Structure formats: C-alpha cells, structure tokens
Amino acid sequence: MASTTATAHADTHREAHHPPHLQHHFVSSEQQFDAAKMGMWLFLITEILLFSGMFVAYTVYRVWHPEVFVRSAELLDWRLGGLNTLVLLASSFTVALGIHYIQNGDRKGLVVNLILTLLFAATFMVVKYFEYTGKFAHGIFPGEHFHPHEGYEQYNIPYAPQFFSIYFVMTGIHGFHVLVGMGIFVWITLRALKGHFSSEYYTPVELSGLYWHLVDIIWIFLFPLLYLI
C-alpha cells in the first residue's frame, strides 16, 4: 500500500537510541508499553468471564433455593472473611504504592512494598487454610461428599451441597489466583532486586499490579455473596 516509503524505523538491532528493554518489532517504548497494557486488560476481561460462569451458577441456584443459601451461609464465618477482605485491600494498596515508587525511580520503596504485598497475600492464604480445614473437620465438602456431622447435622438439607460446591469452587479458583499472584510477585521482587526496573521501564510491575487488583475485586464480590447475604 505504500506508494512512497520512508525509513520510518530502520531495521537494525544496533541502533544507539534503542533502550535494552525495547523489543525490535516496536517503534518506541510508548508503543510497547501501550500494547502490553492493552493485552493485560484483555486478559483480565477473560479472567472475569472465567469467573462469570460461576457467578451465573450462583445466581441460578440462589434464585431456585434462596432459603438454602441463607441457611448454609450461616456456616461461613464472616469475621474470617472480613479479615481476609481487609488483608487483600491492604495488599492492593501496597502494590499501588510500589508502582508509585518505581515511577519516581525509587527501587527500594518498590521492593519494600512488594515484600509487604507478599506478606499480606500469605496471610490471606493462611486464613483460607484455617477456614477450609474447619469445614472439612465437620464433613462440609463440595457435592456428593457433603456429610455434615459434629453439631452441623441440622445443615444437612437438600441443595446445601450445591451451595458448598459453589463456595469451594469459587474460593478455590480465587485462592489459586492468589497463589499465582504470589509467584508473580516473587519473580517481580527478584527482578527489582537485580535493578531491572526504573522510572523508564516498569511494565511488568504495573501489569502484575493490574492482575492483583483484579484478584482483589473478585474477592470483594465473593465475600458479600457467599458470607453476608
């Protein structure tokens, strides 16, 4: 389509003004950053859609059996859920702070905040562990293995297994996302310690932050739906 051509961007890897992080098929750092950011947002949309199937299942079963959902939710401890909500919100805040620091070129501030984020995420998973084991001890399992005992017998009502299936699958997939997020932050922290990031280039930090906010937001929906109403 070019009736005229110009050397918009000569194709060599040896150009002096190429920063090391700039891949050869991009023209500028801005283009690379914009593309990466857009890609991440699209990925987050797919994540929301992955959870959407579960939200639909939740809605359908709740509309069919509202009383079962209200009754079964009594077994979930809103204090633990609330604690986890606060922990995740705090971790989102520290991620945002880390991004703010690296934008101003402060690598130390970034590393400190990443480590704080990791600690919060680990706290979340520890609380989750106590929640799950507490349920299992009373025979609260998803689906066909649902046999409440030791004082929970009165919760053995029809369709309660569906509630707990939805509970375990949703919080389980969410917990898996938290673990993945922790893995990503370990990697980002190591890279930050090696001095890979600067105010010029912090794309991976920003994108993992976006991912973490999504994990946070999904929990903010899960918590009231499962624990409170």
Next chain:
Amino acid sequence: MSNIATPATATGSVHHGAGHNYLNHAKSLKSWLLTLDHKRIGLMYLVTVSLAFLAGGILALLVRAELIAPGQTIMDAQTYNQIFSLHGIIMVFAFIIPSIPAVMGNFALPMHLGAKDVAFPRLNLASYYIYVLGIAIALAAMLVGNVDTGWTFYTPYSKSVGDSVLLLTFGVFVAGFSSILTGLNFIVTVHKMRAPGLTWNRLPLFVWSIYATSIVQVLATPVIGITMLLLFLERLMGIGIFDPALGGDPVLFQHFFWFYSHPAVYIMILPAFGVISELMATFSRRPVMGYKFVALSSVAIAFLGFLVWGHHMFVSGQSAVSSIIFSLLTYLIGIPTGIKVINWVGTMYKGSVWLRTPMLYALAFLFLFSIGGFTGIMLGVLAVDVHLHDTYFVVAHFHYVMMGGTVIAALGGLHYWWPKMTGKMYNETLGRIGVGLIFVGFNLTFFTQFILGSQGMPRRYYDYLPEFASLHALSTYGSWILAAGLFLVAAYLIASLFRGEKAPANPWGAATLEWTNATSPPDPHNFVRTPIVTRGPYDYHLARELFGNGAGDGDGAAPVPEVRDTTHQSS
C-alpha cells in the same frame, strides 16, 4: 503464469544478500521450534492443523463407510459412537477453530498491517505450544478411553461414561487458552501495530474479520474454560452442579456449553469471510463493494453471535418464551451475513473476474455457504426445528457452513497465500481439477443428507431404515470423491514445494501490503522498510507496485495490463 508481467527478481533485504528470506535465513530445527517469527509460527500451525484435518477426515470416511448400508458393515455400534465423537472433537477443537485465524491470521495479519510482527511474539509461540499440549492431552484421552459422548459432552451422560472424559475436558480447557491468547494477541496487534497512515478505514477486510473473530475468542472461550473445569470437577468430586442425580441441572450445562460453542461457530466462519473478501477483491480487480458494511457486519455478527446460543436448545426443556426470543435473535444473524454475500456478488458485478484456483474456491464458497446460511434460518424457525432437531438436516447444515464455508475458504486462502508462504507456484490445472472434485464430492455427500434429515433420519444413529439406504450410499460415494479431491490438493501442494515454479512477489496483482511491499517469501522482518500507507487496501489504480518486485520501492514496476487473459494457462 504467462499472463502476468514477468516479475523482476526479488531483491531481498538490504541487510543481506539476494534471496534471503524468512524460510532460509536460519535452517536448524531449533530455529523453527523456538522461532518468534509470526510467519514461521503460521506454518507450524498449518502443518499441525493439516494433520488434525487428516485424522478427522479419515474418521469421517470411516463413519460414512459404516453408513453405506443398513446394519453392521465395518464396525460395531460402540466403535461407531466413538468414531463420530472423535471426528467431531478433532475437527472442532483441533482443526477448524485454529485453522484460518492461527494459520493465515498469523501469516498474513501482521503483513496486512505493515507490522514487523504481532504485538507479543513470545506469547504467540506459547499459544502454539499450548495448543499442541491441549490436543496432545485430548488425543491421549481419546486413544486410551472410550469417549462416545459426541463433541458436546452433554451431562449427565458425560459424567457416567469412560474415565477419559476427565482428561479430554482438561485437554479442551488447555487448548482454549491457546485460542484466547491468539485472539488477545491479534486484537492488540490490530490496535497498536499498524503502519503509519494505515487508518481503520484502510484495513484489509481480512484484518477486520480476524479482529471480530478475536473479540469472540477473547469473550467466549473463558466460558468454555469454566464449563470444562466444572465438568472436570463434576467427574472428579461429584460437585453436583450439572448432575441431576445430585440435584444439579443438566440444562445449565447446555446453556454454558452453547454460550461458548455458538460464538465458536462464528470463530470458525468469520475468518473465512475475511479470506473471501480478499479473494473477491483481488480476482475481480475491484474494491469490495460496501467496504464499511462488510467490515462492520463482521463486528455485528460477532456481537449477535453471543445472543443466540439458545437455538441449540429448542427441545431441551427451556421455557417457550426463551425459545421464541432465541428464534427471533437467530433471524437477526441473517442480516449481516446477507449483507456480506450481496456485497461479494456486487464486487464481482462489473469486475474483471479472473478465474484462478483461489477464485474458484471463493465461488464455491458463495454457493455452498449460501445454502448453509439459508438452512440455518430454516433451523432457526422454532416449529421447524422441533421436527428437524438432531436429524441429518442439522448435520448437513453445519457441514455446509463449516466445511462448505470455512474449509473451502481455508483452501482458497491457502492457494492464495501459497506463493507468499513458500515462494513456489502450484500446478494450476491440478488446482482446478481439485476444486471441481471437492465441490462435486461435497455436494453429493451433504445435499443428500438434507433430504435424509427432512425425511426423519436422526443424527448419530448407527443403523437406519431400509428406505434411507440409497441416499446414504450416495452420500458415502460423495465422501470418496471429496476425499480424492482433498488428497489431490495435498499432493500437488507438497509437490510444488520441490518442483514448483518460483513465485513472483505478487502473482495475483493484489494491492494489500504483503503482496506489494514484500518479496515471496518475505524477509524475516516482513518489510525492508516500514511502509507508509497512502491508499486503501483495494485501490488498484493507486498501487503502482502491483506487478513490481515487491521490494517496496514502488517504482520501476510494470504497468498493470489492461486486458487480462483469463483463459486457462497451466503453470
């Protein structure tokens, strides 16, 4: 080839000697398996989906051979159920969904945009390996297990049969990621990687259709992901979401499944529309009529595709109200589709139609896809569908759309881009014979099935009444002609790799960037210099490099011949 102005020799890249291109700049196996070059990844996909197509095609021939006569012919009923299930699973998940987007999308889309590569080359390579891993898992499951659920895995049956459904759903789940990542990559590429001057209104229609497809891939595939995950957990732990024995709801599974799998049929057909638009413009020597309508109708189809999943479930027990609404919405899909067909026909009108092999595929597509589309409207009619549901009429309808549409367009696109991909010309005479065999064989195979279906022959049945025997036999004979045509195509294409004539940079005189500004085969970075776009994709009268050497200099090009010799010329 003699009716084309003799091309100058390709100049190749300025940084390397003449003849340097993406195929020969590095030859080791590692340079292929770890390549980040979208063109090589496209070729790797081409090989893989071709193998999947071969496997699925052989299974199809086995199904037809079994049905040549009533009663048992070559296999028992249990085997038959497994064979048609495997045919469906392989053809849908391993072949047709990745076929055009992953092969031609990867190969041509960045060049259409004047880009050096897709936005995320490493992710692109990862998509390929995720796809291979997904089919490998699914294939292992199919070989060890006894899957006879059909490709739809309907619960509760899929919960009760062979254990390999576990692995199979996991394989589909993994392959879904490949689809998502490819779509994501293409969306970002279209948004961020366009060459200077390439506005949205100057995008080739192939890009528009791939863009619409990618939107569907990104928005629909996660839903099959969670569906397969839930089915997986249903098998593993009995979570009771879909299993009525545990208080679950099997219709919910159908809703989830078709919420992806109906948009998935648009993932299959939209890229085909794009290929056909390119072929129509190039071989009619005319801009596509109603460019904006064709472009935006792709997006409209993508959007409407999300609203019609319920038409697969007219007899599933969903409420009458939802059936009526879904029926109405299904009619709406006919509007943008009709716009496309009429614009293609309009493009040929007063064009200078040049009947080379790719154009013959495009014409075959028009004929077959129109039948497929019309029968789709018939099936969208609620009352008619209650009669035709799960009969051979449905089988014939979706084969007309998927094979008569997508596969024919894929073959057309393959012939069209073959010189660009390989730098070789195939044998034109054999190409035309191949189109003829495929067209005749296809119609014989599937048109008979419309008649069978309307007479009440149910799909997926192993045996049938004697009055259906003659039509079934005809259908089987047709499948042999079709197979002969497809094997012929494979044979001469492979032969052209070794003995084909060297292809000029722009054998068809097309006006999009990959033809006008790149050699055949292209440089590893596509273009020696980044193109500056100053015209639309089909402005032939402004493209001075149509029959030039493709090096992007745009001068010294031979003038476009006024009168084209459209008679048959063997290469």
